[in-house]
Amino acid sequence: MSKIRPCLAFESVESSHDWSHGIIASQRGAYTTGNELCRPDPAAGHYSVMRKKQRISDGESFTEHHKNGTVCATGRKLDGQLHGYWEWFRKDGTLKRSGSFDRGVQTGEWTTYDAKGKTYKVTIMKSSKKSVSPLGPSKKSAAKPKSKTAKPKLLAGGNPQITKADGDAPVQTFIAAMPGWKQEVGRTLDALISRTVPNVLKAVRWNTPFYGVEDKGWFLGFHCITKYVKVAFFRGALLTPVPPGESKQKDVRYFHIYEGDEIDEKLLTSWIKQASKVPGEMMF
Numbered sequence: 001m002s003k004i005r006p007c008l009a010f011e012s013v014e015s016s017h018d019w020s021h022g023i024i025a026s027q028r029g030a031y032t033t034g035n036e037l038c039r040p041d042p043a044a045g046h047y048s049v050m051r052k053k054q055r056i057s058d059g060e061s062f063t064e065h066h067k068n069g070t071v072c073a074t075g076r077k078l079d080g081q082l083h084g085y086w087e088w089f090r091k092d093g094t095l096k097r098s099g100s101f102d103r104g105v106q107t108g109e110w111t112t113y114d115a116k117g118k119t120y121k122v123t124i125m126k127s128s129k130k131s132v133s134p135l136g137p138s139k140k141s142a143a144k145p146k147s148k149t150a151k152p153k154l155l156a157g158g159n160p161q162i163t164k165a166d167g168d169a170p171v172q173t174f175i176a177a178m179p180g181w182k183q184e185v186g187r188t189l190d191a192l193i194s195r196t197v198p199n200v201l202k203a204v205r206w207n208t209p210f211y212g213v214e215d216k217g218w219f220l221g222f223h224c225i226t227k228y229v230k231v232a233f234f235r236g237a238l239l240t241p242v243p244p245g246e247s248k249q250k251d252v253r254y255f256h257i258y259e260g261d262e263i264d265e266k267l268l269t270s271w272i273k274q275a276s277k278v279p280g281e282m283m284f
Helices: 022-027 168-177 181-196 265-277
Strands: 010-015 036-041 046-052 060-065 071-078 081-089 095-102 105-113 119-124 201-205 208-213 217-224 228-233 253-258
Touching: 168 181, 168 201, 168 208, 181 208, 181 217, 181 228, 181 265, 217 265
Parallel strands: none
Antiparallel strands: 010 046, 036 046, 060 071, 071 081, 081 095, 095 105, 105 119, 201 208, 208 217, 217 228, 228 253
16 A cells, blocks of 8 residues: 555545455555545544545546446546547547547647557647537537538539538438439438448548448548549458459549449448448548
C-alpha cells in the first residue's frame, strides 16, 4: 500500500465492512486508494472512507461502455459538453481514437489508430465554434436536410452534392437526389447492403455514400458518373471473384452499373457479404 497522500477536500462515507479482514488488516492504519482515504475504526468495527471531491473547473469524469461491458469512451464533461482529453476504444480494448475538446469543440492534435493500436492518421483540428462529436456514425447524430423543399445541387456526372453527415438520413437524401435511372440503382444497392449486413454503419463524405462495420472500417461506397454508377469496394482485391474495375490503389476494385443493366443481385450480395467481413478503410 502507498503512504497517505494529502488531499484538499474530502467527504466522509462509512462502510459496514469488517476492518479487521483482508487488505485493511494488512495495512493496520489509514491509506489512500486514488480518490479515497480509508481509516480503520476498531471500536465501531468498520472503517471510514474519505472520498476526494472533484475540482469543478475540470468537469466530471465520464465513461461509456460497449454492450459487451468493455470501455467505449472515457474523458470528462463540463456543463454537459465534452471537455479535455478523450479516448475511444474498440470492443477488444484497443485504442481507436484520441484527442482533446474545449467545451465540446475539437482542438489540437487528434489521432486515429488501426486495429493493432498503431497510429493510422493524425489530424490537426482548426478552431471552430461548432460543437462536434467523433463517437462514430450513429443514427442519433444523423444530420437532417436543412429544408424539406430544397433540392441538392447536381455536380459533374449528375452526382448529388450532399453535406457530410453520419447515419441513414443523409444517405437516403443522396439516393433521392440521384438523377433518372440512377436513383433506382442507388435504392437497390442500399437495400442489398442493409439486408446483407445487419447494423451496417452509413455516412456521406465527399458527396459519396459510405457503408461500414463498427471497428472494421468502411468497405463500400458508390458515386454517380455521367454514364454509369460506380460502386467501389475498398478491399475489392480480396473478394472472389475480384470485381472487374481496376484502380490506381492496390486494394480497391470497381463495379460499374450502366443504364439498362440487369443487376446480378446474387453476385453483388456475395461481394457485399465478403467485403463486410474483411478489415475496411479507416477513412474518417
